[in-house]
Amino acid sequence: MTWPDNSASAAARQQMAAALTDGRLSEWTDAFAAVPRHVFVPRFYQQDATGAWQSLTWDDPGYLAAVYSDEALTTQLDDDGVPTSSSSQPSVMLRMLEALGAEEGHQVLELGTGTGYNTALLSHRVGDKAVTSVDIDYGLVKAAGKHLDTVGLRPTVVCGDGARGWQDRAPYDRIIATVGLHSMPEPLLEQAAPGAVIVVPLGYGIVRVTVTDPGHASGRFLPTPAYFMARRSNGAAPRFHEAAQQQPTDTTVPPADLLGRLKFPASLALPGYVSCSWQDTDGNLESVGLWTPDGSTATAHVSGAVRQCGPQRLWDMVEHMAKSFTGTPELEDFHLAITPTGQVVSYGAAGGPSWALPATP
Numbered sequence: 001m002t003w004p005d006n007s008a009s010a011a012a013r014q015q016m017a018a019a020l021t022d023g024r025l026s027e028w029t030d031a032f033a034a035v036p037r038h039v040f041v042p043r044f045y046q047q048d049a050t051g052a053w054q055s056l057t058w059d060d061p062g063y064l065a066a067v068y069s070d071e072a073l074t075t076q077l078d079d080d081g082v083p084t085s086s087s088s089q090p091s092v093m094l095r096m097l098e099a100l101g102a103e104e105g106h107q108v109l110e111l112g113t114g115t116g117y118n119t120a121l122l123s124h125r126v127g128d129k130a131v132t133s134v135d136i137d138y139g140l141v142k143a144a145g146k147h148l149d150t151v152g153l154r155p156t157v158v159c160g161d162g163a164r165g166w167q168d169r170a171p172y173d174r175i176i177a178t179v180g181l182h183s184m185p186e187p188l189l190e191q192a193a194p195g196a197v198i199v200v201p202l203g204y205g206i207v208r209v210t211v212t213d214p215g216h217a218s219g220r221f222l223p224t225p226a227y228f229m230a231r232r233s234n235g236a237a238p239r240f241h242e243a244a245q246q247q248p249t250d251t252t253v254p255p256a257d258l259l260g261r262l263k264f265p266a267s268l269a270l271p272g273y274v275s276c277s278w279q280d281t282d283g284n285l286e287s288v289g290l291w292t293p294d295g296s297t298a299t300a301h302v303s304g305a306v307r308q309c310g311p312q313r314l315w316d317m318v319e320h321m322a323k324s325f326t327g328t329p330e331l332e333d334f335h336l337a338i339t340p341t342g343q344v345v346s347y348g349a350a351g352g353p354s355w356a357l358p359a360t361p
Ligand SMILES: C[S@@+](CC[C@H](N)C(=O)[O-])C[C@H]1O[C@@H](n2cnc3c(N)ncnc32)[C@H](O)[C@@H]1O
Pocket: 084, 085, 086, 087, 088, 111, 112, 113, 114, 115, 116, 117, 118, 119, 134, 135, 136, 137, 140, 160, 161, 162, 163, 178, 179, 228, 229, 230, 231, 232
C-alpha cells in the first residue's frame, strides 16, 4: 500500500529540502521539495537496543520524521537479517547529484534503483523519458516502478547487473551509481557519450570522472565519504575461526585507525574489504576484524596482537597504509585515471602513493 501525500508530509519534505541545502542555492532543491520520499519508503527497518530489526510504517510514531530526516533508511533485509536495499542518506544523494550536474537534455543512467527515490529526483530534473535505472533485484524493480507511477513518473526501470550498464538506451551523458563498486565497470565507459560525467561510490569514497576519449576518463574523489551497499557478488565469508588459531604478531597501528583515518585508503588497496569491530562490556573498542572477497581474514587487538590467514596478509597492507599517511588523508586529494589498459588511483602530487584497481568482473 502506498500512503497518500498530505499537508504533514508536504511540510516535512519542504523542511528537509531547505535543511539539506541550508540556504545555499542548489539546482536540486526543487526536486527534493517536490518528490515525496514516503511514497518510495512506505516501510523501513530500524535496529532496537538488542539489535533486532523493527519495521516502521506510516501509522508508527516517528515514521514521517525519520523519512524526512537526513538518514539512510534500510528498506529490505534478507532471511538472515542482512540489509539488501536502502534509501540512501539524502545529503549524500544531494552531493552526488550536484557533482553529476544532470540537466534537461541529458540521457541519464542510474545503477541501483532501490526504492526509486533517486530515480524520481533525476526524473524530476531531466524528465522521466531521459532516465534509465537498473537494479539487480527484480522485486525492487517492480516496487520502484509502482512508486514512480504513483507520483506520475515513468522512467525506464530494468532488472540487471548495473555493472553491465544498459546498452539499449546508450549513449548516456550522465551515469550515477548508488551501489558500491571496487573499480569503474568498463561497460559504463563504453556506453558513455563523449564528455559524459560519471559519479560512483568507489571503495569508501565517491569519485566523479569525466570521459575524455573513448575508454579514457579521469577525475577526483568528492570530499564526502560513502558507505554504500556493495554491488552484490559472491564473496567468501570471513575466516575468524582459522585466524584465531594463528600465532599472533605485533602491530603498532591502533585498530581504531582502520575504522577511521585509514578506512578509505584501505578500500583502494584491499578492494571489497569489509571490517567489523568488537567492544568490551563498557563499549570500548577491543579489536577489529577485516576480510576480503577471497577469504583473507585478519584481526587486530588493542593490545597490538594481530592474527592473519588466507592468501593475502591484510593487516600488513593496513600497516603499509599507516606509514603512507601521517594523518587523515583528504578524499579530494585522491585522483582516478582510467585508460583502456587500466585504472589507477593516485594520492597527492606526482610520485605519491598509487593503487591499480582490479577490473570489475
Ligand atoms: C543503496 S541502495 C540504492 C538506493 C536507491 N538509489 C534509492 O534511492 O532508493 C543499493 C541498491 O543497489 C542494488 N544492487 C546491488 N547490486 C547491484 C548490481 N550488481 N546491479 C544493480 N543494482 C544492484 C541493490 O539491490 C539496492 O537496491
